[in-house]
Amino acid sequence: MIVEEQHVITLSYELRDTDGKGDLLERTDAENPFTFLYGAGQLLPSFESKLRGLKVGEPFAFSLTPEDAYGDTNEENIVDIPMENFKIEGEVPENVLVEGNFITLMDNYGQEHLGKVVTYTDEFARIDFNHVMAGKVLHFEGNILQIRKASSEELEHQHHHPQEGEGGFMDHDHDHDHEE
């Protein structure tokens, strides 16, 4: 079997900034592998296309430019938000506005956005809503650990159902609604 559509792929990888010597951003290994249904649109298309055709045991190493990954950092996504928005009963709770912290803010439409606290004053906090990996060249190195055919149920749901030796969902925002 090879990495292709309608197959569930388990792999291990290290994700580093820029190249094989860059900062480690993410790591999965044989004990905690990453598993996904190939071609289901859950991952970056550029990531999937680099893996296409690989066999079990085959190592891979490639880099994705920001253009192929999460885009460039956009200044417009760095926003000054009035302090009032952080107050609960007139006070900003402790440990919310810490430089470098990630916080979730709700917009006027009830949509939640993850942002990083850049800095703050008495009047406003500057929050960076760019994707944490925006502007980065992503360098992946890893191994294909397992390939299996997806079940009809998995194809219907468009995601894998973890089995022995497989990883769960890496996308922590994924709402997984099962009628079982």
Ligand SMILES: [Zn+2]
């Ligand atoms: Zn499911």
